[in-house]
Amino acid sequence: MEFRDLKRQYSYLKDEMDASMQKVLADANFIQGKQVAELEKALADYTEMKHCVACANGTDALQLALMAWQIGPGDAVFVPDFTFFSSGEVVSAVGAAPVFVDVDADTFNIDCALLAHMIEKTEAEGKWTPKAVVTVDLFGQPAEYEKIRLIAEKYHLLILEDAAQGFGGRIGEKRACSFGDIATTSFFPAKPLGCYGDGGAVFTDNDEWAELLKSYRVHGKGSSKYDNIRIGMNSRLDTLQAAVLLTKFPVFAKEELEREQEIAACYTEHLKDFVKTPVVRDGFYSSWAQYTIQLEDREERNGLQSCLKELGIPSAVYYQKPMHRQQAFANMSYEDTDYPVTNRLSEIVLSLPFHPYMKEEEIALVADAIKQYVSR
Numbered sequence: 001m002e003f004r005d006l007k008r009q010y011s012y013l014k015d016e017m018d019a020s021m022q023k024v025l026a027d028a029n030f031i032q033g034k035q036v037a038e039l040e041k042a043l044a045d046y047t048e049m050k051h052c053v054a055c056a057n058g059t060d061a062l063q064l065a066l067m068a069w070q071i072g073p074g075d076a077v078f079v080p081d082f083t084f085f086s087s088g089e090v091v092s093a094v095g096a097a098p099v100f101v102d103v104d105a106d107t108f109n110i111d112c113a114l115l116a117h118m119i120e121k122t123e124a125e126g127k128w129t130p131k132a133v134v135t136v137d138l139f140g141q142p143a144e145y146e147k148i149r150l151i152a153e154k155y156h157l158l159i160l161e162d163a164a165q166g167f168g169g170r171i172g173e174k175r176a177c178s179f180g181d182i183a184t185t186s187f188f189p190a191k192p193l194g195c196y197g198d199g200g201a202v203f204t205d206n207d208e209w210a211e212l213l214k215s216y217r218v219h220g221k222g223s224s225k226y227d228n229i230r231i232g233m234n235s236r237l238d239t240l241q242a243a244v245l246l247t248k249f250p251v252f253a254k255e256e257l258e259r260e261q262e263i264a265a266c267y268t269e270h271l272k273d274f275v276k277t278p279v280v281r282d283g284f285y286s287s288w289a290q291y292t293i294q295l296e297d298r299e300e301r302n303g304l305q306s307c308l309k310e311l312g313i314p315s316a317v318y319y320q321k322p323m324h325r326q327q328a329f330a331n332m333s334y335e336d337t338d339y340p341v342t343n344r345l346s347e348i349v350l351s352l353p354f355h356p357y358m359k360e361e362e363i364a365l366v367a368d369a370i371k372q373y374v375s376r
């Protein structure tokens, strides 16, 4: 069994996929070919955003947003403590201070009351100026934007929505990548909408920021790539990856997301009386980047993971280490006691095999192994 079966997805899409990749090879339009603009248009339409700017990966997408906002030394950016490293890494990369915030134990997303508390604490200390919050749509479920928007308005913060895992999710009819002042996603192969290598995109309704993003993406270009008016980066999306995404996207939007809802419901039906299953809030719709259960303690989690492994069932721990405990941030002197929920989650979470091409027998096999283990 595969954790996320990309081979099965490819065999389903093979004829169309091979043709669209062949077309790029035949045209030899490898950089900024027309498929890139087509993809940007398709994703902007889907998210109902004015601009989609494709780039090289989800990490660059976040960094490009911070660069467009000129966030740097002296600024504080608030980031959930329970996330992939990139969400905080980019803040340090532009010279600003990442201030981590503990998360909600049900949704794994940023705890809004604690966000307000950390903003006030940072203001009171006076060392850094609060500028932005990176909200992460973790495991596919959008963060609580209604509350976050009120806090951002109160404290004059910009919202950077990290929807690397959230693309395809929504709240009501409003889609992920439309909640932030700028939003980003990743097309890393295992993400909800993945390409065949690295890729990413940035979304915004703001014309001025969109122009800046396009400039920073290509060496801070002015009127041409050889007219450089600011220090940028080289972060384009390959035409080949755009062609892959254009082939996958309609299937993702029409079939895969639906299928994932069914798979999640099937897992939950099997497991809800045995372990803590994922909580999706009323009116929220997850794109199920991960299906993550919670065990009693570290010993039970690690024991279950070994037991599954012996049965040939892959699983993963997202995330083993809270952000505030990462050595890369050792100079920041965070208080470990500020993060009780993340500290606990890192000991008890386990993500299960999950992808839209999973069969019911496979879900039952995984679920039965878990039931047996926890009832041992």
Ligand SMILES: *Cc1c(COP(=O)(O)O)cnc(C)c1O
Pocket (backbone or CB within 6 Å): 057, 058, 059, 060, 083, 084, 086, 087, 136, 162, 164, 165, 186, 187, 188, 198, 199, 200
């Ligand atoms: C994957 C991921 C990223 C980074 O995306 P890359 O394309 O791998 O650079 C950023 N944030 C989160 C939450 C992610 O899961």
